[in-house]
Amino acid sequence: MSEQVQSLKSLTLFCKVVDNYGDIGICWRLARQLEREHHINVHLWVDDLHSFQRICPDVQLNTDTQNVHGVTVHHWLDQNGTFASEDVSDIVIEFFACDIPPAYIQAMAQRQPRAVWLNLEGLSAEAWVEGCHTLPSPHGSLPLTKYFFFPGFNSKTGGLLIESELEQQRQQFVSDPATIAEFLSDLGLSENEINALKISVFCYPHAPATDLFEAWKNNATPITCLVPEGVATEAVQAFTGQPAAAGSVTTIGALTIRVLPFVPQPDYDKLLWACDLNFVRGEDSFVRAQWAGKPFVWHIYPQDENLHHVKLNAFLQCYGVNTDKLAAMMLAWNGVTPLPIQWETVWHALAADMPRMADLALQWQQQLIANGDMTSNLLKFAHTVHQQSVNNEQK
Structure with missing residues (x-):
């Protein structure tokens, strides 16, 4: 000490x-x-x-x-x-x-x-x-x-909040494809699911998840969407037509939705590290997504008189320049964008910008560490x- x-x-x-x-x-x-x-x-x-x-x-x-x-x-x-x-x-x-x-x-x-x-x-x-x-x-x-x-x-x-050993643990994990595959396999993912574009979704119940699922099922390449049990339950059930219980998996078009059991905090970090894009909410998962060094979409905790929209825009302004594709998704996801929203357009724009978003996420991470x-x-x-x-x- x-x-x-x-x-x-x-x-x-x-x-x-x-x-x-x-x-x-x-x-x-x-x-x-x-x-x-x-x-x-x-x-x-x-x-x-x-x-x-x-x-x-x-x-x-x-x-x-x-x-x-x-x-x-x-x-x-x-x-x-x-x-x-x-x-x-x-x-x-x-x-x-x-x-x-x-x-x-x-x-x-x-x-x-x-x-x-x-x-x-x-x-x-x-x-x-x-x-x-x-x-x-x-x-x-x-x-x-x-x-x-x-x-x-x-x-x-x-x-x-960041533990002293977290970044070293993350780098060891992401640098070993076999370790990533083993972790995802232990969660029940098949080889095809592991090889697809992997997206974790942790959001509040009012998120427009069903609309995004509809956009993802028409994607040009396979998407594996990983949702914790008890999260976006109504949207998952409406889209898949079956109970959103842990272990359930449904493929419609290009989209496979797998419901995961709730995992302890260390495994949630690994889930964020293993995915290509993370939808997170509130504060805790929002911070962990930033330490994951991966592109993320934040679902902010709702407040009266839409005060959370002010907080969302404040974060987008400090996060970095040239984030218009990411900002468009976050604003739509949080209900800031006027209806109707062309979700496929918003998604394809973000997907095309993902490599640059990944670089920005790592740059932002180093800025936070300082x-x-x-x-x-x-x-x-x-x-x-x-x-x-x-x-x-x-x-």
């Missing part, structure tokens, strides 16, 4: 699951990286163990407190509970402004030295994020200050806040 974070040895992370797998996906990656790479004693409070278990099968559903891969996991049942100051960690993180138990906050106010309290915010490329990153927010009645910490796409933000990883950046900031607090108490 680096000298600058030795004084911060414990961390509590509160997570309320709103976006099914995205919220817990991010928090679990963060918790695991803190424990494995920085040797932090992590307590993860999460309210939805069912969603957690889908991405980490080792999670037990009927256990209030359990150790999962070195992380102490607490089932966050309600806002009640009794906490003492010794229950409070050195760092306390509320993910995406979730309300942590009032008794825990009271215990934070009794703790000496004060815990570093962070609100880990959602990811956005909007310019205002840079000005709000690390801003303090004093508590209204207690001697506590919370700080906003924003992930982001440049050095003026906290960067993105910003440092979010977990290390977060710990460095927490140390700075902690040191300032210690200095103030000594005056």
Whole structure:
């Protein structure tokens, strides 16, 4: 462990699951990286163990407190509970402004030295994020200050979650065709499916997936579409005419749709690496698609008054120049483009641009790596806040 974070040895992370797998996906990656790479004693409070278990099968559903891969996991049942100051960690993180138990906050106010309290915010490329990153927010009645910490796409933000060994693992995987084929074969793919253009689809239920399936079935070359069980269920069933259960496979025209079982996080990364194009959603899979170094289409989490359209356009502006074909697909996929949409035209334009999109994806990946990883950046900031607090108490 680096000298600058030795004084911060414990961390509590509160997570309320709103976006099914995205919220817990991010928090679990963060918790695991803190424990494995920085040797932090992590307590993860999460309210939805069912969603957690889908991405980490080792999670037990009927256990209030359990150790999962070195992380102490607490089932966050309600806002009640009794906490003492010794229950409070050195760092306390509320993910995406979730309300942590009032008794825990009271215990934070009794703790000496004060815990570093962070609100880990959602990811956005909007310019205002840079000005709000690390801003303090004093508590209204207690001697506590919370700080906003924003992930982001440049050095003026906290960067993105990435494990130290991930890029090496990715390069080893993509450089070995036999390993890729074995991984896909283990998921049930036939040789023909493996040799086709492979597209993973992870989207929200309102995505126009059926329209895209119709375009893909008329493609000049075979397409294998890989959809996790429980995702785009109605669209898959409407197109294939059969239940969208894990293991089901249907070929219509050039398109083969295979429904995959939900896989643990490490295997999802491999799926992204193995595919030629990835449709992803929310934040967690969106970030992993960027680390995959492959072309991707983002389905952003919907917000009232179409505020998500602003976020989508902000990302497209920072992602890179000459992305009009990719932008056209993302805007159509997210319902920004006025109807009717000529899906075959949008698809063929993107397909023809895929080699250049692949190069751009790798360039973008290197740009992100230069910003440092979010977990290390977060710990460095927490140390700075902690040191300032210690200095103030000594005056």
